[in-house]
Structure formats: C-alpha cells, structure tokens
Amino acid sequence: MHYALSIKNYSTMSIITLSGIEKVYRTKEIETTALENVNLSIEQGEFVSIMGPSGCGKSTLLNIIGLLDRPTAGTVSLMGRECGGMNDNTLSHFRNANLGFVFQSFHLIPSLTVADNVELPLDYRSGMSGAERRRAVDEVLERLGISHRRKHMPGQLSGGQCQRVAIARAIVGKPSIILADEPTGNLDSKMGAEVMALLHELNRRDGITIVMVTHNEAHAEDTDRTIRFFDGRIIS
Amino acid sequence: MKQKLLQILYDMRTQPVSGLVTLIGTALSIFLIMTVMMMQEVKTIPFAPESNRGRIYYGLYFHQESMDGNQSRSGGMSLPRAQQLYGGLEGVEETSFFYNDLEDKNVKGLTDVLFSAKVRYTDNAFWRVFDHKLLAGRYYTPEEVSAHRSLAVVSEETARRLFGSENPVGQHFDLDYNDFEVIGVVANTSLLASMGCGDIFAPLEAASTEDPNFGGTAAALLAAPGTTGEDLAGQVKARYSAADAEMAADEMRAVYHGTPFGQEIITQGWMGSNTTPDPDAGRTDRLTIYIILLIVPAINLSTMLHSRLRRRVSELGIRRALGCTRRRIITDIVAENLIVTVAGGIIGLLLGVLFGLFYDGLFVSPAGEAVRPALSLLLNWRILVTAFGVCFILNLISASVPAWQASRLHPAEAVNSSRL
Numbered sequence: 001m002h003y004a005l006s007i008k009n010y011s012t013m014s015i016i017t018l019s020g021i022e023k024v025y026r027t028k029e030i031e032t033t034a035l036e037n038v039n040l041s042i043e044q045g046e047f048v049s050i051m052g053p054s055g056c057g058k059s060t061l062l063n064i065i066g067l068l069d070r071p072t073a074g075t076v077s078l079m080g081r082e083c084g085g086m087n088d089n090t091l092s093h094f095r096n097a098n099l100g101f102v103f104q105s106f107h108l109i110p111s112l113t114v115a116d117n118v119e120l121p122l123d124y125r126s127g128m129s130g131a132e133r134r135r136a137v138d139e140v141l142e143r144l145g146i147s148h149r150r151k152h153m154p155g156q157l158s159g160g161q162c163q164r165v166a167i168a169r170a171i172v173g174k175p176s177i178i179l180a181d182e183p184t185g186n187l188d189s190k191m192g193a194e195v196m197a198l199l200h201e202l203n204r205r206d207g208i209t210i211v212m213v214t215h216n217e218a219h220a221e222d223t224d225r226t227i228r229f230f231d232g233r234i235i236s
Numbered sequence: 237m238k239q240k241l242l243q244i245l246y247d248m249r250t251q252p253v254s255g256l257v258t259l260i261g262t263a264l265s266i267f268l269i270m271t272v273m274m275m276q277e278v279k280t281i282p283f284a285p286e287s288n289r290g291r292i293y294y295g296l297y298f299h300q301e302s303m304d305g306n307q308s309r310s311g312g313m314s315l316p317r318a319q320q321l322y323g324g325l326e327g328v329e330e331t332s333f334f335y336n337d338l339e340d341k342n343v344k345g346l347t348d349v350l351f352s353a354k355v356r357y358t359d360n361a362f363w364r365v366f367d368h369k370l371l372a373g374r375y376y377t378p379e380e381v382s383a384h385r386s387l388a389v390v391s392e393e394t395a396r397r398l399f400g401s402e403n404p405v406g407q408h409f410d411l412d413y414n415d416f417e418v419i420g421v422v423a424n425t426s427l428l429a430s431m432g433c434g435d436i437f438a439p440l441e442a443a444s445t446e447d448p449n450f451g452g453t454a455a456a457l458l459a460a461p462g463t464t465g466e467d468l469a470g471q472v473k474a475r476y477s478a479a480d481a482e483m484a485a486d487e488m489r490a491v492y493h494g495t496p497f498g499q500e501i502i503t504q505g506w507m508g509s510n511t512t513p514d515p516d517a518g519r520t521d522r523l524t525i526y527i528i529l530l531i532v533p534a535i536n537l538s539t540m541l542h543s544r545l546r547r548r549v550s551e552l553g554i555r556r557a558l559g560c561t562r563r564r565i566i567t568d569i570v571a572e573n574l575i576v577t578v579a580g581g582i583i584g585l586l587l588g589v590l591f592g593l594f595y596d597g598l599f600v601s602p603a604g605e606a607v608r609p610a611l612s613l614l615l616n617w618r619i620l621v622t623a624f625g626v627c628f629i630l631n632l633i634s635a636s637v638p639a640w641q642a643s644r645l646h647p648a649e650a651v652n653s654s655r656l
Contacts (some may be wrong), residue, residue, distance in 0.1 A: 059652075068556070069648040092559050092561040093561070096559020101554075101557050107651065112239060112242060116242070124555075124558060124559040125559065
C-alpha cells in the first residue's frame with residue numbers, strides 16, 4: 001500500500017530541529033557513544049521514518065526528540081522552542097500538550113480499561129472537566145473503531161486492537177507530533193498494514209507530524225522521507 | 237480515585253502474596269498501635285462519671301520534710317490539710333474532698349450473701365464534680381456528711397446483689413458490720429474511672445485521731461471554664477507557703493510538687509507522693525514508643541511497596557511519557573498506598589476493638605484489676621480520628637521514599653524496562 005505524497009501539503013516550517021546532538025552513556029568502566037553529531041530538521045506535517053540496524057541509536061534519537069532523555073551535547077528544538085533549558089515539570093507539560101507516543105509493545109496500562117488508558121494523557125492535563133475528557137475519549141475511540149471495546153481490559157484485546165488503543169491514547173490530546181517506535185514490530189502483516197494506514201490517515205487528515213522508527217523497508221518507503229542511521233550517525 | 241482502586245485491585249490480583257502481606261502487615265501494625273493508644277486513651281478520654289476530665293484537677297498527697305532535710309514524710313492528706321490547701325480556690329466551680337483509696341469492705345444485705353464491695357467515702361460536692369447518673373433516691377446532703385450519718389448511695393449492680401432489687405432506697409444493709417441505710421442508687425461505673433468509681437458511696441468522715449497533715453483524703457477541683465492548671469497551681473503554691481509558716485515551729489516545711497494535677501499526670505503514673513512529675517519527659521517517653529511502633533512497621537511496608545513498584549517501572553515510565561509530572565507520580569503512589577493503609581487500618585482497628593472487648597488484662601484499673609471497657613470507650617470519634625491519623629502517618633512514612641524514588645526514574649529507561 002502506497003500513500004501518494006502529492007495529495008499532502010506540509011509546511012516548510014521546521015517542527016523538529018536537532019543540532020549537533022550527541023549522546024554518550026558513561027559507566028565507571030566504559031563509555032558508549034549512542035549518537036554522534038546528529039543534525040536533523042523535520043518539517044511540520046512530514047511523515048519521517050528512521051531505519052538502521054539494532055543498537056545504532058534510533059530509539060535513543062526518538063527518546064531525545066520525545067524529551068524522555070536529554071542529549072549529552074547539542075540542542076533540541078520542538079515547535080520553535082528550545083527544550084534544553086526546560087525543567088522536568090515543563091518537559092512533562094510540553095510532552096503532554098504536544099507529543100504522542102506509540103510503542104512497539106503498545107505499553108497499555110494493564111490495570112486500566114481501554115477508555116481509562118486513552119483518557120490518561122487528558123488526566124495529566126489541567127483545565128479539562130471529566131465530561132470534556134470523556135467526550136474526547138469517546139470521539140477518538142469512535143474514530144479508531146474501537147468504541148465497542150471501551151470497557152475491556154488490555155489483556156482482552158488482540159495485538160492490532162492494542163495498538164489502535166495506543167494510537168488513540170497518542171492522539172486524544174491532539175498532539176502536533178507522534179513518535180512511533182516500531183509500531184508494527186509486534187503485529188502480523190495485516191495488522192501492521194492497518195496500523196500504518198491509520199498513521200498515514202492521521203498524518204494526512206490531521207496534519208500530525210510523525211517520526212517512526214521501523215525495520216520494515218516497505219513501511220519506510222511509504223513515508224515522506226527515510227533517515228538511515230548507522231553507529232549513531234545519520235548516513236543518508 | 238477509580239483508577240487508583242483499579243490499580244490496587246490489579247496489584248492484588250497479580251501480586252497476591254505481596255498484596256496480602258501488605259494488607260495483613262498494615263492491619264497488624266494498626267492493631268498494635270491502636271491497642272497501645274486505646275490503653276492510653278481510656279486514661280484521659282472523658283466518660284461518666286468523669287465527663288469533665290479536661291477540667292478536673294487533683295491534689296492527692298502531702299509532703300513535708302525537716303528543715304535540715306534529714307526527715308521526710310509524704311502520703312495522702314488529712315481532711316483539714318486538704319481543705320487548707322485546696323478549699324475555696326478562685327476559678328473553681330466545685331471542690332470535693334474524698335478518700336482517695338477505694339476500700340474493699342464486706343457487705344451483706346437482704347440477700348444474706350456476704351461479699352466484698354468497693355467503698356468510697358466522699359463529701360456532697362463529689363456528686364457535682366463527678367457526674368454519676370442517679371437512678372433512684374438522692375445523694376447525701378452536706379449536713380448529713382457533717383453529722384457522719386450512716387447513709388449510702390449504691391451502684392445498680394450492688395443494689396441487685398444486696399437486695400435482689402434495683403431500687404432498695406430506704407433499705408438497710410451491713411457495711412463492715414455497721415448498719416447503713418440506702419438513700420440512692422447510681423448507674424454502675426467502670427474501674428477505669430479511677431477517681432469517681434465505686435460500688436458504694438458513703439459520707440466522708442474525718443477521723444478524730446487523724447494526723448494533722450496526713451490521712452487518706454484527696455481533693456478534686458472542678459475548674460471553671462477558662463481556668464487553667466497554672467492558675468490553680470499558683471494559688472495552691474501560696475497555700476503551701478502558709479502551711480510552711482505553720483509548720484516552722486516544728487522545724488518542718490511543706491514541699492510543693494506542682495499540684496493540682498490534671499488527668500494525664502494522675503493516670504499516667506508520672507507522680508509520686510514526694511516527687512515532682514515531669515510531664516514533658518513522660519510525654520517524650522510515650523512519643524518515643526509511638527514513633528518506634530510506627531517506624532518499625534513503616535520500614536517493612538516501605539520495602540513491600542518498593543518491591544511492588546519495581547514491577548511497575550515501565551508503567552511509571554509510560555505515565556511520565558504521557559505527561560505525568562514527578563509530583564503527580566508521588567501523590568498518586570501515596571494516595572494508592574493510603575487506600576491500602578486505610579483498608580488495613582480498618583481491619584486492624586476492628587481487631588483492636590475486639591481484643592480490647594474480649595481479652596482480659598489489657599485494661600487494668602489503677603488498683604491492678606482487669607477491666608473490660610465499654611464499646612464506646614474503644615470505638616468513638618477520637619479513636620477513629622486517631623486511627624486515620626496513624627494510617628496517614630504510617631502511609632507517609634512507608635510510601636514517601638519509594639514514591640520519591642519512583643518519581644526519579646529516568647523516563648526513557650523506565651519505558652523500556654521489561655516489567656509492566
């Protein structure tokens with residue numbers, strides 16, 4: 001399945017800018033460089049895939065873009081804001097307002113129902129009433145075709161349904177950016193194709209910028225741009 | 237709240253042993269703490285006939301020593317000495333003089349059964365300082381006390397045992413082989429009301445041979461609202477100075493120890509006849525015991541919580557990724573733990589109440605006799621508030637460190653943790 005670029009317009013404004021990013025993990029015995037002089041600019045509305053062998057730093061890069069990790073050197077700017085100086089509290093609020101995460105293992109919270117999982121980002125957002133939150137959850141569950149599963153627990157869902165719930169959770173707060181770490185990695189090809197179709201729809205219809213780490217060449221080809229990584233560096 | 241309850245239920249389902257141990261551990265901790273607190277509480281909580289415990293002050297002993305310090309005498313007061321030291325103080329609504337010790341005396345009534353009853357000798361003001369419930373008849377008057385009339389007010393239970401009737405007013409019985417007339421019947425009292433209780437009450441009689449200083453008399457002062465113990469102590473100290481002057485001819489002096497004392501000092505055993513109690517030291521000792529009782533289980537519960545949270549590292553990372561702040565992580569964990577602690581606390585409190593009600597020997601009167609307190613003494617709003625407060629503190633101590641550690645998890649590392 002291919003998604004033509006021609007039907008989509010994305011802004012030439014850079015929504016994600018990484019400059020001279022380095023990430024070094026240090027222990028007493030060893031120093032490991034995960035990212036080395038990474039410079040990257042992603043435009044608003046772009047769907048970018050990141051490919052590379054295991055351990056090359058893809059997920060580290062995604063964590064840094066997602067403000068879950070701080071670079072050892074370099075700057076991260078999201079939506080025109082330099083994020084390096086933000087304290088932990090500000091980072092949390094920024095993530096909540098602007099970023100959505102989709103993980104390979106879905107990472108749904110097993111103790112909560114589908115609806116409660118989806119509502120979680122809104123629960124961490126101030127200024128929304130319970131009724132507003134529930135309305136937003138209903139809308140997104142309806143849109144993703146899983147409203148009939150709203151009271152189910154994650155353990156009662158298939159992998160594809162779990163990932164749909166995870167995507168619902170990622171978009172319920174209307175983020176500008178979705179960061180997807182191998183979103184089809186745990187799904188069969190049919191389910192994987194469904195999830196990809198969903199991500200493309202969100203990108204095209206809602207204009208959400210998507211950065212996706214993947215090992216699947218076909219899925220990468222369907223994105224606007226593929227960034228290839230090797231040993232912590234962008235090679236193409 | 238719903239999410240927290242779901243999380244707790246999920247934890248209980250997925251980690252039943254850990255969850256059960258936490259719940260039982262909390263219950264036993266609260267049981268232990270509340271049992272100790274109940275044992276303390278009954279010593280100070282107001283209940284009939286000592287409903288005014290907050291404003292009753294006592295003078296129990298007198299202490300004198302020779303000018304050179306080589307001789308010393310101390311013990312209960314003679315009636316005249318008690319009256320001189322504690323009678324007619326300002327800011328006092330009523331002053332009662334009565335025999336401090338309950339005397340076990342043989343009694344026999346119409347039932348012709350000889351048994352031992354606890355007899356307290358009092359004046360008429362005793363009935364206004366202590367709020368006994370008069371079921372029949374009347375109390376003895378000041379004139380009858382002065383005339384040393386052989387009259388008695390008996391408890392309901394004693395009336396039944398003496399006469400097989402609950403209203404034997406006007407009937408006579410033998411008290412230590414002397415004839416006494418019953419003029420009133422009062423509700424039964426618990427021995428935990430150590431100063432106001434008794435089976436039989438009879439007019440106080442000052443023995444003609446009594447030592448001018450020493451005897452068995454105590455004074456109970458019902459302070460007017462607004463009058464403090466310090467206000468009364470200032471006046472009593474001045475009375476001691478006067479007594480001092482009287483005894484100077486005998487080369488003796490009165491030693492003042494800070495009387496009159498409130499309920500706490502009287503019942504906690506912090507006083508002696510010739511020592512000055514140190515309430516601060518007593519309170520510190522008591523607080524130390526409470527802290528140890530809290531800290532030890534709190535450390536264990538903290539370890540259990542830490543272990544449970546280790547299984548939730550990935551979930552906590554996800555929450556952080558979705559925008560949960562560190563503070564919210566802490567408050568959520570503390571709140572979840574509080575729910576578990578309160579659930580354990582309710583079980584522990586019920587265990588404590590049942591233990592107090594049915595285990596002999598937990599509550600002991602000042603005379604050393606086992607007492608079973610009424611349910612209202614063990615389960616009342618003060619106990620409930622205290623139990624909740626203990627749960628809250630236990631929760632804070634046990635949850636704060638694990639919650640803080642959880643909030644410091646590195647979000648990226650936590651998300652990728654294998655445990656969810």
